[in-house]
Amino acid sequence: MTAMMTSVPDTAAARQYLLGLQDRIIDALQAEDGHAFLRDAWTRAPGERLQGDGVSRLVEEGGVFERGGCNFSHVRGPQLPPSATQHRPELAGAPFEAMGVSLVIHPRNPHVPTVHMNVRMIAAHPAGGDTAMWFGGGMDLTPYYGVEEDARHFHRVCRDALAPFGDDKYPRFKTWCDDYFYLKHRKEPRGIGGIFFDDFSELGLARSFDMMAAVGDAFVGAYLPIVQRRRDLPYGERERDFQLYRRGRYVEFNLVWDRGTHFGLHGDGRTESILMSMPPLARWRYDWHPEPGTPEALLYSDFLRPRDWI
Helix, strand or coil: CCCCCCCCCCHHHHHHHHHHHHHHHHHHHHHHHCCCCEEEEEECCCCCCCEEEEEEEEEECCCCEEEEEEEEEEEEECCCCHHHHCCCHHHCCCCEEEEEEEEEEEECCCCCCEEEEEEEEEEECCCCCCCEEEEEEEEEEECCCCCHHHHHHHHHHHHHHHHHHCCCHHHHHHHHHHHHCEECCCCEECCCEEEEEEEECCCCHHHHHHHHHHHHHHHHHHHHHHHHHHCCCCCCHHHHHHHHHHHHHHHHHHHHCCHHHHHHHHCCCCHHHHHHHCCCCCCCCCCCCCCCCCHHHHHHHHHCCCCCCC
């Protein structure tokens, strides 16, 4: 189901869409995994700097997903942080609300990629002025054993979701994703990318909301076919060991470079929900490199570099 706005969206409509998106994604993931996701509804205590509520959905030790979570949050603050008003000085000091759905899935089978997706909206309410809104989001895929068919499928779904909003959106947001999900201290991408956009309102509020929703609605079709193709492939200790090693890179990116993690941990966010993106197990080695000609080396040579997948 795609949310299409025929008028300027409001925060109530955005909240309704995002809660429905979370439910649809969880229904699909639960059906694939065979285990129910825990539901943790929360509300910020009176007196905290940020007010609001949310719902965290989590599975651990599932049938397919070793750990996975899909969060909805809706928080309100007395004034926008300086980073949000750098290019909008007229909104300095305005109260705001931010809401979104964010997920990370870490499958057990090393042949199934890890995936991340989020869609979000920020609204500022300046005194005596109109509400201003802008949007962000995207999704990216992090395989341990690269498969061309999977990479092409994932990028094709991303391209098709953005196609109604202009031919420039997919190539532009793909490049943005490649640049963002890059471990500068390792000089390597986190995975094979996808799409990423932020601070977006250039299509007008209604159309920009539609674009954000199109990305959220595309997630299940982008990811679950890959899960279904790879979930039952055999693997051994070698593949599991490499998966845990590459998960270490995921941890490094989230803790060192991810702006959302930094904003949450340094901005009075809900720690359990923020760190739900972490894998349950990870591994590090000193100056390790895969042997040439191995499937592990192929990940580095053929997949962990920007490519035109379509």
